[in-house]
Amino acid sequence: VGVAVNGELYTALAEMEELLETESVLITNLEGYIRVQEDKLSLLKNKMDEYQREHADAASDITAYVSNPINAYLLTKRLTTDWRQVENLMEHDVGTDFLQNLTQYRNVLKFPSDEDLNGAAVALLRLQDTYQLDTSSVARGKLNGIQYSTEMSSDDCFELGRQSYVNNDYHHTVLWMNEAMSRMLEEPLNQTQTFTRADVLEYLAFSTYKEGNVESALVMTNELLQLLPNHERANGNKRFYEKEIAHQKEMKKMKGDD
Amino acid sequence: VGVAVNGELYTALAEMEELLETESVLITNLEGYIRVQEDKLSLLKNKMDEYQREHADAASDITAYVSNPINAYLLTKRLTTDWRQVENLMEHDVGTDFLQNLTQYRNVLKFPSDEDLNGAAVALLRLQDTYQLDTSSVARGKLNGIQYSTEMSSDDCFELGRQSYVNNDYHHTVLWMNEAMSRMLEEPLNQTQTFTRADVLEYLAFSTYKEGNVESALVMTNELLQLLPNHERANGNKRFYEKEIAHQKEMKKMKGDD
Structure with a gap:
């Protein structure tokens, strides 16, 4: 504020504007990262709700539940094909692209030291x-x-x-x-x-x-x-x-x- | 349902009850996984809100914003110490323990084939x-x-x-x-x-x-x-x-x- 001579001040301002652009890219990437993680969590929460509902049903009378062939089939399916799907979803790291962007940005965007x-x-x-x-x-x-x-x-x-x-x-x-x-x-x-x-x-x-x-x-x-x-x-x-x-x-x- | 003789039926029921126990452990682990992921996302969303709010302020009059030494300091800090914290949080895989549990469970819990x-x-x-x-x-x-x-x-x-x-x-x-x-x-x-x-x-x-x-x-x-x-x-x-x-x-x- 009045300390730098005009030329220096303009350079400083131009650099600051570049930093704002960097920030804009980082925010967009963070938004994307949060979005894919939320989508994944929302799928997993739906699955969890289903499992919890069905499991609570079973727990209320275990013998009656498991001696019913429909339930027996559904329980077996939940722990085979369905659970493999849940595991794959849990293990799938949906944020990888956004994390790779972070590394790239360090090379191409202006960051302050x-x-x-x-x-x-x-x-x-x-x-x-x-x-x-x-x-x-x-x-x-x-x-x-x-x-x-x-x-x-x-x-x-x-x-x-x-x-x-x-x-x-x-x-x-x-x-x-x-x-x-x-x-x-x-x-x-x-x-x-x-x-x-x-x-x-x-x-x-x-x-x-x-x-x-x-x-x-x-x-x-x-x-x-x-x-x-x-x-x-x-x-x-x-x-x-x-x-x-x-x-x-x-x-x-x-x-x-x- | 009347097909198996009594002994077989009891074995089948006992096995089904074991499967319900497996399911209970899997649900608890899934809950834990979802909880830590949600906590992480909630921190990141707070940070994103902050960044977005401040960035919108800046965008409304870039020159005025960056020529203000308080803003210049805050912008520089956001892109140095603050951003490193966000990056670390993004890169920190909070679900690892729960994913490792999944592998362990395959060895110790009863799963249907x-x-x-x-x-x-x-x-x-x-x-x-x-x-x-x-x-x-x-x-x-x-x-x-x-x-x-x-x-x-x-x-x-x-x-x-x-x-x-x-x-x-x-x-x-x-x-x-x-x-x-x-x-x-x-x-x-x-x-x-x-x-x-x-x-x-x-x-x-x-x-x-x-x-x-x-x-x-x-x-x-x-x-x-x-x-x-x-x-x-x-x-x-x-x-x-x-x-x-x-x-x-x-x-x-x-x-x-x-």
Whole structure:
């Protein structure tokens, strides 16, 4: 946003548009994959319903059921020709074509690299600093009260924190890990969360220490250890922070002694 | 039903009860397979919905979308870390355990053989003959007006016809293939039909010829050839039936000349 000169900006925009095209192809392929899997499951569910209905009938009076020649024929057929059909359907991997597409796409479509992701994160954090935007507004996609983009998920915030951490930018790590934590609590139904509360606490504690607040770092580390008492690195950090705090007290006392 | 002596009957019943146990295990395994596949699909569908929603937003004004640093970050993230997660989920074959069970079951559970199926079919047809039951009543599971078992599907009837054919029992082949045909027309939503109208016509034509009605056999073969004009065996049979009819006419004429 005003950082790149015009030529660079246009290149960046053109690249972004290419990424949107990639996304469109991936979505179509995912739709196809889901569709064939659903069709297969719907056939199997029909078969299962049939089997369950008939089996419940049989279970209600087994002797009467099996001594009836029609049932005897139907049961034998269910476990021979019919069951072979069900097995074939179960074993038939209907998604293969769509999975093969995935491999092909890697060669022919434009995908962003991990460096591109880092660059996009840095550009966003630069914007945040330039306009002094508070973290939760950016996360809500609101800039100066205007809805500027979709809301970020806890995972989007976590990744911003992780990218900051990788860049040794502990200030933004703390801001975005805190945001990830509070958003996480608002997403109780999120089934694809890629991180845990413990992960956030570990990033937060270390970055808080790096930002100079060792007492807070110790509090967070203790909280993490309540979740995972055997977390090796956290136990090491706890001893380290405790030693640091003792050392700082010692220094203060010595200063007081001056 | 009165055919086997008591000892044999009990053995047969005990075996049938074992088959019901096999069926119960197969149903439970199929339920498990369907459940894990549905869970996987539900995760993928949530992801797809997210992608579609965001992508539709982008498509409505591409330049505005991609020149927004929040969107640029989110798009880049969707195509790096997020997409890797989707790909992993797509490629993860969640049903493996249940498919492995299928192989194991073949070794440890009692399954009926193809001979058992033939035996069960013959026993049912013997019952039909003994009590002179009409085919459509048996197919409806009704014996002497009493609902005696579940209704048979067109496929159950087709298989009875096929088993009769294998036993050179053309009388029952004709009865049950006709029943399969009429039930087939009542099951327009059947997605797992294992046979076609052409299959039934072929069995019917040949068995009708074997039963002595070559004119009907020719009519059915012509009907089959309307569906599949290049059906090799049917074309051969057509020539053969036509020759037979000509030959019979010749014989009649010669008799008339006497």
